[in-house]
Every structure is written in C-alpha cells, then in structure tokens.
Amino acid sequence: MKRVLLSFVLLLPLGVAAQVTSTDVQKIMQRDFQTRGQATMDRVVQDGVQRVCTESNDRPPAELAKQMEADQLKTIAFPEGSLIGDWKRGEGIAQSGRGLQWTDPAGAAGGGSCYNCHQLSPQEGSHGTLGPSLLRFGATRGTGPEMQRYVYGKIYNAKAYNLCSQMPRLGYSGTLTPEQIKDLVGLLLDPASPVNK
Amino acid sequence: MKRFLAGVLLLGISSAPVPAQDAKKEIQKYQQMIAEGSPVELFELEGEALWKKPQGPKNASLEKCDLGQGPGVLKGAYARLPRYFKDADRVMDLETRLLHCMTTLQGRSREEATKRVFGNESQPSEMEYLSAYVAAQSRGAKLAAGTAHPKEKEAYELGRALFFHRAGGWDMSCASCHGEEDKRIRMQDLPVLYKREFARPIMATWPAYRVSNSQFKTMQWRINDCYRQMRYPEPNFASDTTIALTTFLTVTAAGEPYRGPGTKR
Numbered sequence: 170m171k172r173v174l175l176s177f178v179l180l181l182p183l184g185v186a187a188q189v190t191s192t193d194v195q196k197i198m199q200r201d202f203q204t205r206g207q208a209t210m211d212r213v214v215q216d217g218v219q220r221v222c223t224e225s226n227d228r229p230p231a232e233l234a235k236q237m238e239a240d241q242l243k244t245i246a247f248p249e250g251s252l253i254g255d256w257k258r259g260e261g262i263a264q265s266g267r268g269l270q271w272t273d274p275a276g277a278a279g280g281g282s283c284y285n286c287h288q289l290s291p292q293e294g295s296h297g298t299l300g301p302s303l304l305r306f307g308a309t310r311g312t313g314p315e316m317q318r319y320v321y322g323k324i325y326n327a328k329a330y331n332l333c334s335q336m337p338r339l340g341y342s343g344t345l346t347p348e349q350i351k352d353l354v355g356l357l358l359d360p361a362s363p364v365n366k
Numbered sequence: 367m368k369r370f371l372a373g374v375l376l377l378g379i380s381s382a383p384v385p386a387q388d389a390k391k392e393i394q395k396y397q398q399m400i401a402e403g404s405p406v407e408l409f410e411l412e413g414e415a416l417w418k419k420p421q422g423p424k425n426a427s428l429e430k431c432d433l434g435q436g437p438g439v440l441k442g443a444y445a446r447l448p449r450y451f452k453d454a455d456r457v458m459d460l461e462t463r464l465l466h467c468m469t470t471l472q473g474r475s476r477e478e479a480t481k482r483v484f485g486n487e488s489q490p491s492e493m494e495y496l497s498a499y500v501a502a503q504s505r506g507a508k509l510a511a512g513t514a515h516p517k518e519k520e521a522y523e524l525g526r527a528l529f530f531h532r533a534g535g536w537d538m539s540c541a542s543c544h545g546e547e548d549k550r551i552r553m554q555d556l557p558v559l560y561k562r563e564f565a566r567p568i569m570a571t572w573p574a575y576r577v578s579n580s581q582f583k584t585m586q587w588r589i590n591d592c593y594r595q596m597r598y599p600e601p602n603f604a605s606d607t608t609i610a611l612t613t614f615l616t617v618t619a620a621g622e623p624y625r626g627p628g629t630k631r
Contacts (some may be wrong), residue, residue, distance in 0.1 A: 208600065270597060337597075342535050
C-alpha cells in the first residue's frame, strides 16, 4: 500500500509538470525577469494575440482569428494621401536592427530589421529568409492606393492580416513612426526603388 | 588578428550580391579558419588559475566545488548539467552551480559574486573563464543532463513551454527564429533547437568563443542576449527560466559527445 501511494505521489508532479500553461509561464517570467532600460516588465504580460497564438501553437480557430484580426486592424491609423515615402530613407530603416531593446536608447529612432528576415534590394546580399522575399514587390503587385494601404497596414500591425504571423507589429509596438513606415512603403512600392529595378 | 578575420567575413558575405551557395562555402571556410586560430585554450588556462585561487571571506578556492560528480570532480561534470542538487533543492546549470560554490565555499555574497557575470572585450568575467575551464574537462563525454528527478522533469517541461511562449515587445518566442528548418537571419543559419539533430551540435559546443564580439560567452549569456533581441525585459542570471531553457535544450541534445568550448562566428 505504502509503495502504491508513493508511486502515485511521484507520478503526480509529472502529470502536473507536463501541462505548463501560458499563465504558469507568465507568472514565472514575472518573477524571473526585470526591467532594464526601456525594456519594461509589462512586456512579459501577454496580450490577447500572444496568448491565443501561444495556446493554439500559432494555429488559432478560423472564426476567432478573423475576429481578432479585425480588432488588430482597428489599431492602425492610416495617414491621408499617398503612403509612398522616401525609399532612400526606407532602405536605411530596413537595414537597421535597432529599437525597443534594453541596449537601445529610449526615444531614439528604431529600425525595421527588415533584412533580418526578408530579401529586398538586390544589392543587399546579406538578407534573412524567415519571411518571404520582397524583391520586385511593387513591380509585380502594383502601387495603387489599395496596395499602399495594405503594405502600410502590414508593417504597422502584421497581426491584422495574419493573426499569428511571426512578423513584429512594428507600428503598434512603437518601434517605427508612421513617417518611417511610409518610407518603407516607398522602398517596397516606388518604381525608382532598387527593390523594383 | 581580429581585424583580419573581420575582413574575411566582410569579403565573404557583404560583397553582394553573392549567390547563396557560394556565400555558404565562404562562411564554411571562414568558420574553419576561426576554429584554427581560436583563443579558447587561453580562457581554459585562466579559468584553471581562478578555480585554484583562494578568494572571498573564507579565502577558499573552488577546488572542492561539487558540480554533481562529487567535490572537486571535474571530469565529465559539465556534460551532466543541468541537474538537480539536493543541497540547494534546485536544478542548476554550470554557472548557477559555480555561483553556489562561490557563496558557500568562498563565503562571498550573491550580490558581489554576480556583479559582473558577463564580461566585455577588454575584460572577460570570472564566470566566463571558469566556464571555459570546467566545460573543457567534459570533452568526449556524452551530454546527459538530469532527467530522473521530478524537479528535472519540471525544468524540462518549463523550458519547453518557454521555448514556444510568445510575448515581449515583438511577440516572439524562441521558436520564432528556431522553429523552422532552412531559415536564416541575415546570413546566419538558424538551428531548429527543439529538434534533436539541430540541438546536438549546438549544445555540444557551448560555452564558446565568439569571434564577432571577440569574447568568450556562456549559455546564460546566450539566453540573455536572445531575450534582449526578442525585445523582452532582462532574464535574471541563474533564474529558473534560464536554467529551464538550458535543461530543455541539453536534454534534447542528449547523447552528443561534448566537444567544446566551441568557436562561433
């Protein structure tokens, strides 16, 4: 009997340990992390998107995803007029991997880290592959108002278009300003941009 | 030497556009070169001196530090970490255990002993030297982190959950970069670390000398710097979070013969 009880007690923590929920992880992170520079502790508190994507292993139920994407779309304030900014400045923003880290000065201009994951200008051979290649993006997809809106919105808040996308919400998170995002739209869409040459 | 290597790196990957295949070959050549000129041995020697140096209020060395195989037993000890330690009632990785020995054997305060856990180019940290020395004594030993004790299982499960947990300023989990095969950041190939075949060669070569910043780096640093780039706040040194992740990765890599400390790009 004693042995049976003992093995039951031993088994129990395993059963519990096997189901570490995102709430458990968050509590542990709140204990194990600390604010440093601009990287504050509120960042370990998951928002709805992060929670749903973690718990569904990035495969949220379609209905829920649709509803939450619509909510994310509401976070985007689209500027008036043409969204095509200066592609030359956009290239610099795409190259820069700064912003939001505890080593980055708060308030300084961030970058888009675009080349970390995407191919853009053909002149830049050192590009990542986590995201799709964006080479000739504007040349193949057009540059009209709808496309401008899509590209602006996608950079501002990628989760509005694909809830569990791995792409950061660069405008929503405060990494990039609306002006910077327009410059990136220019890099992608302007016929004069090397991306479209 | 460093400048020369940096030049090779630039030639290899930035004289764009380079066809991906050629770039890969260049990087492999470069990796072979840096391994041949690695200063890892110097860190091991300095670490040995520190291991044997009496320090702290008790004026004691670390030579009686029990890394899991008995007091002072270094051979194969690193390869069996992280593991549960009864005296601390906790799963510990190498750096955490070293810190434990500094506070218990040497009588140093935790605050003092953790003042400088990560060094810089001009001055490496004590932890980095010691990690190099201790890890080197496991060359050839198969990675075998603890998996039997309930707290070891708990650490593994927590590490696994952490690996896939999305949060932070950019919604990232470890899997955002280390979750899919054949992906890279810039030119850096990304190992899919929850898979055995990818975890094995990586965990068998940490801690490591990193040429890109001319420093010897520990696993605690590796995880810390990932979270920095993931736009999280800073994980505490020797916290359950960092130990759990190392446990998850090392258990995933189990069986691989240790061949570090390594040399990374």
